[in-house]
Amino acid sequence: MKFGIEFVPNEPIQKLCYYVKLAEDNGFEFCWITDHYNNRNVYMTLTAIAMNTNKINLGPGVTNPYVRNPAITASAIATLDEISGGRAVLGIGPGDKATFDSLGIEWIKPVTTLKETVEVIRKLLAGERVSFEGKVVKLAGAALNVKPIKKNVPIYIGAQGPKMLETAGAIADGVLINASNPKDFEAAIPLIKKGAEAAGRKLEDVDVAAYACMSVDKKSEKAKQAAVPVVAFIAAGSPEVVLDRHGIDKEKVNKIREALKKGNFPEAFGLVDDNMLEAFSIYGTPDEVVDKCKELVKMGVTQIVAGSPIGPDKEKAIKLIGKQVIPA
Numbered sequence: 001m002k003f004g005i006e007f008v009p010n011e012p013i014q015k016l017c018y019y020v021k022l023a024e025d026n027g028f029e030f031c032w033i034t035d036h037y038n039n040r041n042v043y044m045t046l047t048a049i050a051m052n053t054n055k056i057n058l059g060p061g062v063t064n065p066y067v068r069n070p071a072i073t074a075s076a077i078a079t080l081d082e083i084s085g086g087r088a089v090l091g092i093g094p095g096d097k098a099t100f101d102s103l104g105i106e107w108i109k110p111v112t113t114l115k116e117t118v119e120v121i122r123k124l125l126a127g128e129r130v131s132f133e134g135k136v137v138k139l140a141g142a143a144l145n146v147k148p149i150k151k152n153v154p155i156y157i158g159a160q161g162p163k164m165l166e167t168a169g170a171i172a173d174g175v176l177i178n179a180s181n182p183k184d185f186e187a188a189i190p191l192i193k194k195g196a197e198a199a200g201r202k203l204e205d206v207d208v209a210a211y212a213c214m215s216v217d218k219k220s221e222k223a224k225q226a227a228v229p230v231v232a233f234i235a236a237g238s239p240e241v242v243l244d245r246h247g248i249d250k251e252k253v254n255k256i257r258e259a260l261k262k263g264n265f266p267e268a269f270g271l272v273d274d275n276m277l278e279a280f281s282i283y284g285t286p287d288e289v290v291d292k293c294k295e296l297v298k299m300g301v302t303q304i305v306a307g308s309p310i311g312p313d314k315e316k317a318i319k320l321i322g323k324q325v326i327p328a
């Protein structure tokens with residue numbers, strides 16, 4: 001079982017570098033940095049982290065194929081691989097609607113766009129001069145002057161929808177699924193397997209990562225309270241099919257959505273119930289978290305990514321996970 005850690009670059013980069021170095025020293029193998037236009041630039045953040053670490057694999061978790069031309073993403077990843085001495089990984093997903101609405105970008109054919117983007121990025125990283133006439137992606141003799149250190153930079157797809165999960169199974173080295181509960185992997189893994197086998201691959205070729213909302217503390221109640229705000233946003237952003245899967249009170253979720261829209265966070269967070277916390281987070285003492293991680297492993301998860309908030313005290317939580325969860 002591999003452990004990763006996720007950071008949103010919404011705090012000073014020096015602080016993130018400290019946390020990631022601490023994570024590296026505590027046995028985490030992957031560092032994923034989220035990519036949203038309104039936060040610090042994902043590639044500058046990753047460069048700083050690469051310069052301050054020497055073992056942990058690192059990459060965007062996840063970028064998208066719309067805000068940058070595939071050749072720009074390929075160049076950034078090749079450069080990161082050079083800076084990090086061969087530790088770059090590329091996490092790429094279809095992006096989210098809110099981002100594209102704000103940026104005036106048309107979110108067309110996400111599955112096709114992602115497939116074509118991954119295909120041309122692989123060719124560019126392999127040093128090819130690429131001409132490509134896709135349904136969405138077009139290149140005419142594009143080529144990089146920079147080569148990654150690694151022959152094949154692993155490409156992970158951020159996916160939740162069925163077609164996206166199948167696509168990840170077919171073309172990706174790994175899949176990052178924004179989920180924390182075994183029920184979500186019970187639904188997702190057969191789709192990844194179906195996509196992999198349709199492409200002549202096996203499920204074992206795909207690193208199935210649970211990109212979880214995690215909150216660890218010596219005191220279970222403290223860990224639980226720290227997870228509430230993140231769970232409120234996850235519940236609000238979850239499609240019906242996921243709410244039904246977990247038997248979540250949809251009335252409450254609609255009220256959470258309304259309260260968040262109004263910026264009324266205390267009301268929104270007050271509506272988060274235990275069922276939502278169980279569905280959308282892994283929280284508790286190290287022992288409680290170990291039990292929940294073991295449930296995910298039983299479902300076929302092969303990497304667990306400790307996502308926000310990580311714990312009420314990030315530094316303490318990273319050390320607790322390193323000492324009592326990863327070795328378990």
Ligand SMILES: C[C@H](OP(=O)(O)OC[C@@H](O)[C@@H](O)[C@@H](O)Cn1c2nc(=O)[nH]c(=O)c-2cc2ccc(O)cc21)C(=O)N[C@@H](CCC(=O)N[C@@H](CCC(=O)O)C(=O)O)C(=O)O
Binds near residue numbers: 033035062099211
């Ligand atoms: C597009 C969407 O795919 P999805 O996998 O559900 O997308 C939800 C999220 O995965 C997506 O928003 C991610 O970018 C969110 N995301 C992040 N999004 C970000 O913008 N930044 C991040 O840092 C980020 C991190 C992240 C980490 C893990 C993770 O799982 C997701 C993450 C969807 O609706 N898919 C459906 C519909 C299929 C579809 O797109 N059909 C096409 C037709 C087919 C075609 O495209 O040709 C169409 O509608 O036209 C499906 O998969 O079945």
